Amino acid sequence: MAYERPLISDLHAYAPGEQPADMSRVIKLNTNENPYPPAPEVMAAIHQVSADALRRYPSPSAAGFRGAAAALHGVHADQIIATNGGDELLRMLIQVFAEPGGVIGLSEPTYTLYAVLAASHGAGIAKVERGPGFELPADLAQKWNAAGARIGFVVNPHAPTGRFETPETLARVAREFQGVLVVDEAYVDFAPDSCLSLVRGLAALPNVILLRSMSKGYGLAGLRFGYGIGPSALVAAMHKVRDSYNCDALSQAAATAALQAQAYYLPLHGRVRAERDRLAGALRQRGWKVPDSHTNFILAEPPVDGNFSAFELYGALKLRRILVRYFKYPRLDDKLRITIGTPEQDDRLLAEIDDIVSGSTGAFQPFPSPHTDSRADLRALPGTNPPHPPKLP
Amino acid sequence: MAYERPLISDLHAYAPGEQPADMSRVIKLNTNENPYPPAPEVMAAIHQVSADALRRYPSPSAAGFRGAAAALHGVHADQIIATNGGDELLRMLIQVFAEPGGVIGLSEPTYTLYAVLAASHGAGIAKVERGPGFELPADLAQKWNAAGARIGFVVNPHAPTGRFETPETLARVAREFQGVLVVDEAYVDFAPDSCLSLVRGLAALPNVILLRSMSKGYGLAGLRFGYGIGPSALVAAMHKVRDSYNCDALSQAAATAALQAQAYYLPLHGRVRAERDRLAGALRQRGWKVPDSHTNFILAEPPVDGNFSAFELYGALKLRRILVRYFKYPRLDDKLRITIGTPEQDDRLLAEIDDIVSGSTGAFQPFPSPHTDSRADLRALPGTNPPHPPKLP
Numbered sequence: 001m002a003y004e005r006p007l008i009s010d011l012h013a014y015a016p017g018e019q020p021a022d023m024s025r026v027i028k029l030n031t032n033e034n035p036y037p038p039a040p041e042v043m044a045a046i047h048q049v050s051a052d053a054l055r056r057y058p059s060p061s062a063a064g065f066r067g068a069a070a071a072l073h074g075v076h077a078d079q080i081i082a083t084n085g086g087d088e089l090l091r092m093l094i095q096v097f098a099e100p101g102g103v104i105g106l107s108e109p110t111y112t113l114y115a116v117l118a119a120s121h122g123a124g125i126a127k128v129e130r131g132p133g134f135e136l137p138a139d140l141a142q143k144w145n146a147a148g149a150r151i152g153f154v155v156n157p158h159a160p161t162g163r164f165e166t167p168e169t170l171a172r173v174a175r176e177f178q179g180v181l182v183v184d185e186a187y188v189d190f191a192p193d194s195c196l197s198l199v200r201g202l203a204a205l206p207n208v209i210l211l212r213s214m215s216k217g218y219g220l221a222g223l224r225f226g227y228g229i230g231p232s233a234l235v236a237a238m239h240k241v242r243d244s245y246n247c248d249a250l251s252q253a254a255a256t257a258a259l260q261a262q263a264y265y266l267p268l269h270g271r272v273r274a275e276r277d278r279l280a281g282a283l284r285q286r287g288w289k290v291p292d293s294h295t296n297f298i299l300a301e302p303p304v305d306g307n308f309s310a311f312e313l314y315g316a317l318k319l320r321r322i323l324v325r326y327f328k329y330p331r332l333d334d335k336l337r338i339t340i341g342t343p344e345q346d347d348r349l350l351a352e353i354d355d356i357v358s359g360s361t362g363a364f365q366p367f368p369s370p371h372t373d374s375r376a377d378l379r380a381l382p383g384t385n386p387p388h389p390p391k392l393p
Numbered sequence: 394m395a396y397e398r399p400l401i402s403d404l405h406a407y408a409p410g411e412q413p414a415d416m417s418r419v420i421k422l423n424t425n426e427n428p429y430p431p432a433p434e435v436m437a438a439i440h441q442v443s444a445d446a447l448r449r450y451p452s453p454s455a456a457g458f459r460g461a462a463a464a465l466h467g468v469h470a471d472q473i474i475a476t477n478g479g480d481e482l483l484r485m486l487i488q489v490f491a492e493p494g495g496v497i498g499l500s501e502p503t504y505t506l507y508a509v510l511a512a513s514h515g516a517g518i519a520k521v522e523r524g525p526g527f528e529l530p531a532d533l534a535q536k537w538n539a540a541g542a543r544i545g546f547v548v549n550p551h552a553p554t555g556r557f558e559t560p561e562t563l564a565r566v567a568r569e570f571q572g573v574l575v576v577d578e579a580y581v582d583f584a585p586d587s588c589l590s591l592v593r594g595l596a597a598l599p600n601v602i603l604l605r606s607m608s609k610g611y612g613l614a615g616l617r618f619g620y621g622i623g624p625s626a627l628v629a630a631m632h633k634v635r636d637s638y639n640c641d642a643l644s645q646a647a648a649t650a651a652l653q654a655q656a657y658y659l660p661l662h663g664r665v666r667a668e669r670d671r672l673a674g675a676l677r678q679r680g681w682k683v684p685d686s687h688t689n690f691i692l693a694e695p696p697v698d699g700n701f702s703a704f705e706l707y708g709a710l711k712l713r714r715i716l717v718r719y720f721k722y723p724r725l726d727d728k729l730r731i732t733i734g735t736p737e738q739d740d741r742l743l744a745e746i747d748d749i750v751s752g753s754t755g756a757f758q759p760f761p762s763p764h765t766d767s768r769a770d771l772r773a774l775p776g777t778n779p780p781h782p783p784k785l786p
Contacts, residue, residue: 003543003573003600004489004630013633019450028449037444046643047440051430054615054647056421057412057608084477084617087636095513096397100493113637120634122493150396180396207396215450222447222642224477237397240406241513243480244506249615250439250643254447 007122014116017325027348029339030323032159032187032297034219034272036342038254039264042220045257049250058249061239065247065256069227072259075200078232081239082247082255086186086213086226090153091117092238093209093228097151097180098123105144105152105177107136109160109332111184114153126152133291134161136169141176150179156195157187160327160337162293167195174198174208180234181208186226187295189217189269190276199229206231216296217269218258225255272296276340282350286357301335308357310336316356322349400515407509410718420741422732423716425552425580425690427612427665429735431647432657435613438650442643451642454632458640458649462620465652468593471625474632475640475648479579479606479619483546484510485631486602486621490544490573491516498537498545498570500529502553502725504577507546519545526684527554529562534569543572550584553720553730555686560588567591567598573627575602579619580688582610582662583669592622599624609689610662611651618648665689669733675743679750694728701750703729709749715742 002009017031062082070077083089090113098104100122106114107128115125126147128140136154137143144152154173157164174181183195198208209230215221225247228235247255258265280290280298287303302310314326314336325337340346395402410424455475463470476482483506491497493515499507501520508518519540521533529547530536537545547566550557567574576588591601602623608614618640621628640648651658673683673691680696695703707719707729718730733739 002630003627005492008489008630008633011633014637016450016453016637019453021452021456023449031450033449037448042447043444046442049439049615051436051612054435055430055612056416056426057409057424057614058617059414060409060412063414084481084641085636085638087638088477091636096401099398100515120488219444219448221450221638222442224451224638224641234396237395237401240401240404243478243484244407244409245478245480245614245617248477248617248641248644251641 008120011120012116014113018323020323025321027322027341027345029341029345029349030325030337031221032216032295032339033221034216034268034296035275035340035345036219036268036271038219038223038258039261041257041261041264042218042254045253046250049253053249056249057245058247058252060245061242062247062252062255065227065252065259068256068259069229072262073196073200073229075196075229076232079199079229079235081228081235081242082252083226083228083242084246084251085215085224086184086211087113088246089211089226089228089238090114090182090184092241093151093180093182094118094121094123095241096237099150103147103149105140105147105149105179107140107152107154109134109327109329110153111155111159112329130158134158134163136165136173141173141178145176145178149177151182152177152179153182153184155184155186157185157191157294159187159295160297160325160332161291161299162187162295162297163291164191164193164294167193167197170195170208171198171205174205177207179207181205182211183208184211186211186213187216187297188212189265190273190296191294196229199231204231207234209234214255214258218255218265219268220254220258223251223254225251272340275343275346278343279338279340279346279350282346286350286353297337297339299332299335299337304334306357307359310334313353313356317349317352320352320356322352324349401513404513405509407506411716413716418714420715420734420738422734422738422742423718423730424614425609425688425732426614427609427661427689428668428733428738429612429661429664431612431616431651432654434650434654434657435611435647438646439643442646446642449642450638451640451645453638454635455640455645455648458620458645458652461649461652462622465655466589466593466622468589468622469625472592472622472628474621474628474635475645476619476621476635477639477644478608478617479577479604480506481639482604482619482621482631483507483575483577485634486544486573486575487511487514487516488634489630492543496540496542498533498540498542498572500533500547502527502720502722503546504548504552505722523551527551527556529558529566534566534571538569538571542570544575545570545572546575546577548577548579549588550578550580550687552580552688553690553718553725554684554692555580555688555690556684557584557586557687560586560590563588563601564591564598567601570600573600573602574598575604577604579604579606580609580690581605582658583666583689584687589622592624597624600627602627607648607651611648611658612661613647613651616644616647618644665733668736668739671736672731672733672739672743675739679743679746690730690732692725692728692730697727699750700752703727706746706749710742710745713745713749715745717742 066080214225289301459473607618682694
């Protein structure tokens with residue numbers, strides 16, 4: 001008999017986008033990292049953390065960071081909880097607000113981690129399909145209520161489509177929903193607005209929690225730092241299940257410095273947005289369908305009358321050491337999710353796509369490796385997903 | 394109605410030892426931090442993490458660290474799981490091996506976080522009292538089995554007494570126990586032996602997981618890095634519920650460098666052990682009862698015929714800005730847990746104790762603060778525990 005719980009034996013773990021060990025040989029447009037590095041102030045803050053500070057336990061609640069976040073967002077520090085990446089916040093939200101045996105509300109398609117976290121908690125899912133344009137259905141809250149959900153998740157701007165719902169739309173969902181509405185704003189730094197108005201000031205709603213992440217907008221995916229913003233009563237409940245010292249001294253210092261470096265980050269977000277729109281336009285010129293995105297990625301559908309399916313392009317690009325994300329899910333398996341890179345990286349992507357489509361066998365292959373079979377080499381990349389070698393034309 | 398689950402509403406969160414914001418004015422002997430800073434190699438490794446590395450997601454499973462830990466301990470990398478502090482490992486262990494509604498096995502007194510984690514999971518506790526000398530009872534496993542426990546925790550060397558049980562004793566418990574035995578070796582670097590033999594080689598047991606921490610032995614409490622060592626099947630089950638990227642790039646680099654800096658740490662552990670035995674001897678000379686400790690703290694009982702109880706001494710020392718740990722629990726409320734400091738810090742502790750006992754009102758008070766009421770000042774320390782001002786003579 002296994003020692004672990006049957007629920008854990010049966011669990012399918014979340015599969016993150018592949019992270020090749022040797023990044024230098026790969027153009028990585030698959031996990032929505034920022035193409036630009038964090039602010040110099042962030043690196044300085046890290047280097048200023050002394051050996052003596054590392055010797056001691058850090059602030060249990062990341063008090064300094066919470067003060068900085070409260071000042072930036074115009075809320076009280078009691079409304080902030082800092083977490084070891086946004087993923088930890090998601091896990092805590094389910095632990096605090098969803099009963100094992102209950103359900104969480106989702107709007108599909110969505111970030112696949114939600115369902116994994118629910119399953120690992122013993123909770124089910126009330127799935128509501130998004131509309132034809134991936135918009136939120138008008139009866140979302142009613143359907144969640146009917147299923148008995150006590151917590152529901154909406155990622156906005158939406159992954160993996162990039163669509164943006166207005167704060168008014170989310171406020172309506174929150175008012176109609178009987179449980180806690182989590183608005184996952186991991187990509188908000190690239191959007192035209194946010195849902196801050198739902199948690200701030202006199203019009204704040206009692207059941208909305210926003211998720212923020214330093215991974216995308218702040219170029220700090222390696223730091224593992226996220227935070228929640230919400231009513232102090234809900235935030236206090238989450239602090240009760242937080243690991244005693246869940247954010248380390250280095251990440252607290254770095255995240256605080258990042259929040260305070262808006263002068264560096266605001267133009268950087270503008271650059272990513274402009275490049276996003278340029279890449280979307282360039283693909284549309286090539287016959288791809290690319291809906292407007294308000295994130296740092298696009299969900300792009302290659303021409304249906306082309307010679308290459310999305311999956312085949314994913315595989316062909318990977319052989320040329322460009323990683324994009326392919327999802328084998330309904331409504332997504334004919335598209336590629338492409339993270340916005342630097343203009344140089346995106347130009348290379350476009351050139352490789354043109355080269356693949358033109359039938360070349362790889363004259364533009366950027367990283368010739370004469371001493372190895374490049375396909376075997378690529379199969380050995382850790383975390384390769386999907387598991388089978390791509391079908392080649 | 395509250396939005397959170399009733400279980401969370403009812404939960405009493407773990408209260409860590411107090412962490413004053415201004416460390417410079419306090420001698421902190423209350424949370425078992427190492428008095429010595431981490432190795433220079435650790436700081437160098439942190440400073441070598443580039444902005445570009447922080448931009449990207451880290452290794453999801455801390456592959457580099459696991460390789461280093463496997464080499465150090467003579468196990469396979471599949472037997473290692475890295476976590477955001479030992480606390481995250483404890484939480485994951487309960488999630489993976491204990492059913493909500495089930496029980497976890499403890500031997501009292503013990504680290505109070507175990508019970509909080511069980512409660513937050515909806516699990517109960519099978520408590521077994523340690524013997525008169527705080528030794529493990531011979532029928533520990535039988536009692537856990539009778540209660541239906543599927544996981545049990547033994548901290549060894551023991552907190553808060555410092556007692557050490559041999560690997561043979563723990564192996565016997567593991568063989569008799571029907572569930573997973575977690576040996577929490579947070580303090581193992583100050584002990585004469587470890588339970589590595591229970592997870593390594595041909596004699597490895599199928600149901601033992603060791604917890605290791607960088608917080609104490611490696612002087613890295615601020616880094617939040619721990620790891621588990623156990624059978625690969627059990628470790629694989631835990632990886633399934635791990636947050637996708639639970640250890641950040643900085644802590645992975647620092648922890649790896651720390652493990653590889655044994656030439657720095659081994660003599661440092663020897664210094665702490667020697668100082669521990671000196672402090673224990675000095676208190677015994679003053680009539681205190683101090684059992685032998687195999688950790689970096691001592692559990693010390695002031696003379697019962699003295700004028701000051703343990704709680705009064707805790708309060709009086711705090712007024713003199715020396716923090717030690719007082720536990721208001723059976724068998725512990727007549728004792729103080731004192732972390733081993735530098736010889737200078739421990740000499741100051743002894744001098745202040747002598748001064749308090751001699752009836753001084755504070756001539757030796759090290760940090761006079763003429764402009765504030767020092768008691769009000771101290772009451773304002775964050776996380777003060779116990780919550781009420783100490784009763785003063």
